[in-house]
Amino acid sequence: MPGLNDASDKSDDVLTPRPLRPSEGWGVLHLFYRLPRSHLDRDAVLSAAQIAIDAHCQIVSVALLGHKADLGIVALGEDWSVLRTLQTALAATGLDLVSSYLSLTEISEYAQGIPPEMKKIRVYPELPPDGKRAFCFYPMSKRRVGTDNWYLLEFEERKRLMIGHGNVGRLFQGRIVQVITGSTGIDDWEWGVTLFGVHPDDLKDCVYQMRFDEASARYAEFGPFYTGIVDDLDIVLAQLSRDSIAGNSKVPRGTT
Ligand code: 76R
Numbered sequence: 001m002p003g004l005n006d007a008s009d010k011s012d013d014v015l016t017p018r019p020l021r022p023s024e025g026w027g028v029l030h031l032f033y034r035l036p037r038s039h040l041d042r043d044a045v046l047s048a049a050q051i052a053i054d055a056h057c058q059i060v061s062v063a064l065l066g067h068k069a070d071l072g073i074v075a076l077g078e079d080w081s082v083l084r085t086l087q088t089a090l091a092a093t094g095l096d097l098v099s100s101y102l103s104l105t106e107i108s109e110y111a112q113g114i115p116p117e118m119k120k121i122r123v124y125p126e127l128p129p130d131g132k133r134a135f136c137f138y139p140m141s142k143r144r145v146g147t148d149n150w151y152l153l154e155f156e157e158r159k160r161l162m163i164g165h166g167n168v169g170r171l172f173q174g175r176i177v178q179v180i181t182g183s184t185g186i187d188d189w190e191w192g193v194t195l196f197g198v199h200p201d202d203l204k205d206c207v208y209q210m211r212f213d214e215a216s217a218r219y220a221e222f223g224p225f226y227t228g229i230v231d232d233l234d235i236v237l238a239q240l241s242r243d244s245i246a247g248n249s250k251v252p253r254g255t256t
Pocket of ligand 1: 108165168180
């Protein structure tokens with residue numbers, strides 16, 4: 001075992017980060033970037049993503065709308081070290097990380113009775129879902145204020161509320177894919193909510209209807225929303241790049 005100051009003795013092997021995996025499911029890292037003031041090296045971004053994909057990560061890329069950020073990258077993978085390497089590689093491209101969220105895929109304790117194939121989708125989702133390019137992400141927690149304390153409710157009552165919640169959610173089958181990831185003890189809120197909709201208004205209708213359901217109306221608190229358009233990374237990067245609009249309002253698909 002080399003001493004702390006024996007850096008010169010360290011072989012490349014010793015400097016390779018060791019894997020760190022959840023006992024079940026995947027790590028989910030949402031990264032929100034602002035474009036660099038200078039030119040964006042799109043090839044460097046593509047290679048950073050490719051390294052993670054080669055290490056069995058899934059990458060969802062999003063052209064965000066609004067002032068909070070430009071590019072959204074959602075990386076899902078078993079090994080937190082690979083997610084960290086992706087973050088490092090993206091930092092090296094000059095992209096400016098302005099917000100992030102770390103969570104884990106999970107099966108809710110109220111969904112233990114769902115069929116095995118549905119459980120598998122919850123823990124190992126295949127993203128992005130086909131045909132659902134309207135994207136939003138927001139973190140949320142269950143309220144712990146005065147008499148509205150989710151964590152002081154009996155399990156049976158929480159389960160009743162979550163069954164009600166699931167019933168509202170199922171009204172959006174075909175319009176919305178929800179990816180609920182747990183982050184208690186890992187990030188600032190208790191869950192990350194990532195929604196994929198067919199149309200932008202599917203996102204709005206789903207979240208609006210949920211607001212009336214007691215589980216949300218009484219017990220949910222929400223963080224900031226990040227909203228945008230899902231596409232292949234090369235297309236997203238082309239859409240975000242200033243040089244792609246000069247004299248060319250229509251960005252050809254597949255341009256890097
Ligand atoms: O896994 C399942 O499909 C079983 C039913 C179900 C559970 C257990 C379900 C269904 N959800 C569950 C758990 Mn959900 N969900 C949210 C939000 O904006 C808001 O008000 C809340 C954000 C949306 C929009 C949404 C959509 N859900 C959870 C949990 C974990 C709670 C816990 O473990 O304590 C959270 C935080 C949460 C939040 N939910 C659905 C949806 C939709 C669209 C469905 C139906 C999915 C389908 O049947 O395909």
